[in-house]
Every structure is written in structure tokens, then in C-alpha cells.
Amino acid sequence: MADVKRYVSMQLPIPLAREVDIIISDKTRGYRSRNEFCVEAIRRRMEDIKNNGNRTQLLECKTIDKKEKKGGSGDGGEETLP
Numbered sequence: 770m771a772d773v774k775r776y777v778s779m780q781l782p783i784p785l786a787r788e789v790d791i792i793i794s795d796k797t798r799g800y801r802s803r804n805e806f807c808v809e810a811i812r813r814r815m816e817d818i819k820n821n822g823n824r825t826q827l828l829e830c831k832t833i834d835k836k837e838k839k840g841g842s843g844d845g846g847e848e849t850l851p
Contacts, residue, residue, distance in 0.1 A: 778805075 781789070785804065793800040800806045 807842075 781803075789803050789806050792798055793803065793806055800809075
């Protein structure tokens with residue numbers, strides 16, 4: 770069976786979304802979408818947290834991920850995290 774990717778939605782304040790849109794409109798920066806920009810920003814921030822020894826927030830993310838894998842709806846659709 771194919772690996773089903775699961776996603777969650779998040780809300781951005783409109784002013785922040787507009788700033789992201791300005792960045793991605795500059796095609797020389799290499800971003801194609803808000804999603805792509807946000808995924809990279811989150812990954813970089815998580816790496817920063819790991820490298821600075823403050824792992825509490827990252828461990829909380831892993832805990833949420835484990836809960837989702839155990840008790841998700843199983844339909845592969847979008848879910849809202851608590």
C-alpha cells in the first residue's frame with residue numbers, strides 16, 4: 770500500500786501571510802508556495818532548538834506526532850491538533 774501523507778492546517782495572521790507572499794513572489798528565493806516557505810521555516814526553527822540544547826518544545830512535538838499515529842482518524846485527511 771502507498772505511504773499516505775497526513776497534513777494539518779494552520780492559520781497565519783493576514784499581515785504575516787502577506788509578508789510571506791512578498792517573499793515567495795521573488796522567484797529568485799526559490800519558494801513556490803506559502804506552504805513550502807512555512808515548512809522550511811518550521812524545520813529550520815526545530816533544528817535551531819535542537820542545536821541550542823532546548824529540546825523541551827521539540828519533545829512535545831514528537832509526543833503529539835506519536836499520539837496522532839496511534840489515534841488518528843485513519844482516513845489520511847486533514848486533522849486539527851489540540
